[in-house]
Amino acid sequence: MDGSVRLEELVMRFGDFTAIERTSLTIESGEFFSFLGPSGCGKTTLLNLISGFLTPSEGQVFIGGEPMAGVPVNRRPTAMIFQNLALFPLMSVFDNIEFGLEVRGVDRKTRRATAEHLLALVALEGVGERRVTELSGGQRQRVAIARALAVEPRVLLLDEPLSALDLKLRQHMRSELKAIQRKTGITFIYITHDQGEALTMSDRVAVMSAGRIQQVADPMTLYRRPATGFVAAFVGENNRIEAKVIERLGERVRLDAGALGELEGHVGKEAGLGGGALVSLYVRPEQLRPVSAGASGPTLAGRVEAVHFEGAALMVQVGLDGSGERLRVQLGSEVSRTFADGLAPGVSLTLGYDPAETVVLPRDDGSLVDAATGEVVAAEGGSHV
Amino acid sequence: MFRQLRARFGGPLAAAILALLGIWLIVMVTLPQLQMIEYSLRPNLLPAQLGGPDDRLTLANYATLFNNEIHRAIFFKTLWSSVLVTLLTLGVSYPLAWYLAKVATPRQAALCLLLLIIPFWINEILRTYSWFIILAFRGPLNEVLMMLGLIDRPIRFLSGDGGVMVGMVYAYILFMVFPVYNAIESLDDNQVRAARDLGAGTIRTHRRIVIPHAKPGIATGCIMTFMLAAGSYAVPALLGSPGSRWFTQIIYNWFFEGGNWNQGAAYAFLLLVLCIGFMSLVMRVFKVGLGDIAK
Amino acid sequence: MSSQRLMAFGLRFYVVVFFGYLFLPLAIMAAATFNDSRFPTVTPWDGTTLRWFGELWADGGMWQALTNSLIVAVGVLVVAVPIGIATALFLNTVSSRAKPFLYALILSPLLTPGVIIGISTLIFWRQWGVSGGIFLTVLGQATFIAAYVMLMVTARLQRFDRTMERAALDLGASQWQMFRRILLPFLKPAILSAAVIAFLQSFENYNTTLFVVGYDTTLTVYIASKVRTGLTPAVNALGLILILVTVLLAIAYEVKRRREAARQDVQA
Numbered sequence: 037m038d039g040s041v042r043l044e045e046l047v048m049r050f051g052d053f054t055a056i057e058r059t060s061l062t063i064e065s066g067e068f069f070s071f072l073g074p075s076g077c078g079k080t081t082l083l084n085l086i087s088g089f090l091t092p093s094e095g096q097v098f099i100g101g102e103p104m105a106g107v108p109v110n111r112r113p114t115a116m117i118f119q120n121l122a123l124f125p126l127m128s129v130f131d132n133i134e135f136g137l138e139v140r141g142v143d144r145k146t147r148r149a150t151a152e153h154l155l156a157l158v159a160l161e162g163v164g165e166r167r168v169t170e171l172s173g174g175q176r177q178r179v180a181i182a183r184a185l186a187v188e189p190r191v192l193l194l195d196e197p198l199s200a201l202d203l204k205l206r207q208h209m210r211s212e213l214k215a216i217q218r219k220t221g222i223t224f225i226y227i228t229h230d231q232g233e234a235l236t237m238s239d240r241v242a243v244m245s246a247g248r249i250q251q252v253a254d255p256m257t258l259y260r261r262p263a264t265g266f267v268a269a270f271v272g273e274n275n276r277i278e279a280k281v282i283e284r285l286g287e288r289v290r291l292d293a294g295a296l297g298e299l300e301g302h303v304g305k306e307a308g309l310g311g312g313a314l315v316s317l318y319v320r321p322e323q324l325r326p327v328s329a330g331a332s333g334p335t336l337a338g339r340v341e342a343v344h345f346e347g348a349a350l351m352v353q354v355g356l357d358g359s360g361e362r363l364r365v366q367l368g369s370e371v372s373r374t375f376a377d378g379l380a381p382g383v384s385l386t387l388g389y390d391p392a393e394t395v396v397l398p399r400d401d402g403s404l405v406d407a408a409t410g411e412v413v414a415a416e417g418g419s420h421v
Numbered sequence: 422m423f424r425q426l427r428a429r430f431g432g433p434l435a436a437a438i439l440a441l442l443g444i445w446l447i448v449m450v451t452l453p454q455l456q457m458i459e460y461s462l463r464p465n466l467l468p469a470q471l472g473g474p475d476d477r478l479t480l481a482n483y484a485t486l487f488n489n490e491i492h493r494a495i496f497f498k499t500l501w502s503s504v505l506v507t508l509l510t511l512g513v514s515y516p517l518a519w520y521l522a523k524v525a526t527p528r529q530a531a532l533c534l535l536l537l538i539i540p541f542w543i544n545e546i547l548r549t550y551s552w553f554i555i556l557a558f559r560g561p562l563n564e565v566l567m568m569l570g571l572i573d574r575p576i577r578f579l580s581g582d583g584g585v586m587v588g589m590v591y592a593y594i595l596f597m598v599f600p601v602y603n604a605i606e607s608l609d610d611n612q613v614r615a616a617r618d619l620g621a622g623t624i625r626t627h628r629r630i631v632i633p634h635a636k637p638g639i640a641t642g643c644i645m646t647f648m649l650a651a652g653s654y655a656v657p658a659l660l661g662s663p664g665s666r667w668f669t670q671i672i673y674n675w676f677f678e679g680g681n682w683n684q685g686a687a688y689a690f691l692l693l694v695l696c697i698g699f700m701s702l703v704m705r706v707f708k709v710g711l712g713d714i715a716k
Numbered sequence: 717m718s719s720q721r722l723m724a725f726g727l728r729f730y731v732v733v734f735f736g737y738l739f740l741p742l743a744i745m746a747a748a749t750f751n752d753s754r755f756p757t758v759t760p761w762d763g764t765t766l767r768w769f770g771e772l773w774a775d776g777g778m779w780q781a782l783t784n785s786l787i788v789a790v791g792v793l794v795v796a797v798p799i800g801i802a803t804a805l806f807l808n809t810v811s812s813r814a815k816p817f818l819y820a821l822i823l824s825p826l827l828t829p830g831v832i833i834g835i836s837t838l839i840f841w842r843q844w845g846v847s848g849g850i851f852l853t854v855l856g857q858a859t860f861i862a863a864y865v866m867l868m869v870t871a872r873l874q875r876f877d878r879t880m881e882r883a884a885l886d887l888g889a890s891q892w893q894m895f896r897r898i899l900l901p902f903l904k905p906a907i908l909s910a911a912v913i914a915f916l917q918s919f920e921n922y923n924t925t926l927f928v929v930g931y932d933t934t935l936t937v938y939i940a941s942k943v944r945t946g947l948t949p950a951v952n953a954l955g956l957i958l959i960l961v962t963v964l965l966a967i968a969y970e971v972k973r974r975r976e977a978a979r980q981d982v983q984a
Contacts, residue, residue, distance in 0.1 A: 110885045116883070135887055139888050187888055437802065453833075453837050457835060513734070520728075533735075536739075544962075546936050547959065548742070551741035554741075554758075554952075559759065561744060623723055648829055653923065654923050655922045686835065696829055
């Protein structure tokens, strides 16, 4: 059963507005694939194009290698889990799960057997006769999954299905979803604005912004090696420092950060950044750590402005000497235990980092899009996240 | 239109929807009205004369109303009386609607609404007939009034327009109470409190806060009541006398006693124009649209 | 007593008087049924009797009129309910520049006096050789009752979550299956209410019916003619029975409606 999904030169316009810029992408059969992006980035449109609720303006969708042009929603080998679940409130749990089989003319006995089997799969035995309105949020979630699986889709489309749940349940359902996906081997296409969901569950993630896919990668690569400024800023937290390339040494670059002195960073092999290029250096808060003043490697000197206790970590805001720019520094329990007493506002601090764990990207890139909202904003240097 | 329907319901169902809508709007609503207007523009002819020189469009049927002093008087009386019925009904209904919407406790309001709905479900004829008994020459009202010594001899309530108007207010009051109640109910209590708090008295609060908010409901109630009053046949037929005829009775007579359908159609169209005119006037005065009325 | 308190007291007094005004006439009419007087009245009271019920029972014209009324009401249901549902679905689905115009046309039967609907129906069908009778009565009444059905169905349709539709299609349902299994069950309560209202509207109608009924007679037409000619307290007996039936129906309907509303509140 081939559950691969291929988008070929896909474009979607609504009147003058282009919701999806030209996009090509292949999702492997059996993959847990997420589209991650802020609201309005086009990810829901993409899902609707795959499920058949929308017809693309240009290009095509292939599922299992077959073109889907002209194939209506109710004939596609996909099933959707809706954001509000869209369970049928007037029907029992059994009737909900059996609906897809019923409309296909499957006989009552087979239907019931399938429903029982699926209820067991989602750990909900014994609730079949109940009305869906009598179930809790988590139970409804499972019924929705069982209902979608009942039609044996090759691809399961999930439209932010966890967003209505409370935090604890949401985290629990993540592992459940992942387990179900592994058990069934069905391709899962998951859309969300919650990076935690995307990173924990997915085999690969596509980060989207303003109708464009910014980067497709596995979660680790996405986090360590963001390909664009938008990804660097949107996925996880990042400090951005504007600089100019002095020289490039393989994957290393030496940077002139003006008043901050000389810094170092990592660039991808393919990035064509030569001497003099204007760049942004991204350093994650957890990569920054206090060092003694004369330590080797790149350092940043500043003054503690605020300290926030966040349970597992200590978040320190540091104003840099010279530029006054602010960095966020996350100290894990080991470091913070030794430093905690000395970390009062006003204390001077020298920060070091491992250049291999940073990313240097061309400066213009990413400043066009506001990472928090996904809106396109005017290109503007200097400010950092 | 078909495309949107087909996208949602599929071809056969979309076709069925459009067919039903089409039959209703064209065969049941529009064409009969147009036919009525066409009828009103033709003279009443014998079958042999059809297609002859006399069979042409004419405004003669409309001229009849202007030339017939009695009919004209009845037309205007119907207009004024219907306006009066509408205003009376509004006056009687408004305090009750206010009470239900803002003064009564939820339990009281629920009970009152149920009590209001019951007569609403009872036949207009029966409701009117009950007044026929009360207002009769030897009926209970005259008896009570005489017992109280207010009158020496019974009054003939059923000979003037008074009885008709009392009966109409009674028959159509719920068409006023419900829209006004619904409109007042949607008013935020805090607005009333704020007005009181700022020193506005009862009358000013109603004039400046409640009534402007309830405008769509008041407009709906007035339009419905006027339409029902002006178009009523049952109430004047039961409670009126030959001396106090209603315009609908004239129309009826053209059809079933005078045998002049063309003339009747002209009068019916004039009644329709009267109602549309009143509706447009109310909608303009209250600045409400058709969408507000259908609520 | 302050003026505010006086006002509040006045309002309560008014409400009591109002309900007296609403029910006293019906009570008097009901009471007159039991008065052993040749003429329907409560003054003077000539003794208590049940004979008017017997007289009503023996009245063949009444039974014929009742039968006609029931036939017409069922006919109106058959015509008006599908039209009302279709119109509600149409308005809920279509967006077009012609819609405001169509909407006005759809509402127009509600704002047209009943006599005019009767007259135009009568005139229109004459050219096809159809004269007044049960058939035209059904058509005339259905013309405006369909609009009531439309309003009631629309009110419920506006609360329908269209994701349900998408979900059904996504699970492989055809559009017809979606309509049959999802949308129609959702609309059912409103359709049933609309059917009850339509039935009653038809049963009670006088103004439209009068013009299209021809030589047939419905119960309301029968009552009206009785009141004007040959009035006896048997009319009151009929009125009393109709009132009791409608009151029972109204209460049952209200209780059911409220119970349903309460259940939906619990679920929401």
